[in-house]
Amino acid sequence: MSGPSRPAGEHTDVYIAQQRAILDVLEHCSVEPEANIEQLLRGTLEARNIPVPPEPWLHAVAGEIANDHLYVVANGMVPNEYFSGASGGRAADRAQLAGHDLQPPESSTERMAEGHAPGNQIA
DSSP: OOOOOOOOSTTHHHHHHHHHHHHHHHHHHTTSOHHHHHHHHHHHHHHTTOOOOOHHHHHHHHHHHHTTOOOOSSTTOSOGGGGSHHHHHHHHHHHHHTTOOOSOOOOHHHHHHTTOOTTOOOO
């Protein structure tokens, strides 16, 4: 039986802790300026006794959060629950506020049923 893909190695616990901190900061601070987010991220990591990565990492993650993007530390680090339930609803709300359309594109079958299939135009 195989579970979700996880990075191998001794740093997995650190990656999990970093990802949780990123999710918490993203949930509460995506509307803050990047510099504030960077300071909050550093403070969150320090408060949780998580090793603080180098400045370029902090800057990159803060930049993603400032752009309302989720920074993923490593494959398998974001729990599936983040994309469903209350967290998923907040993620969808943030995406909608940022002007992203989360609706799937209309299928070709739906377009053909509406008379919009390629080659079905009247000249």
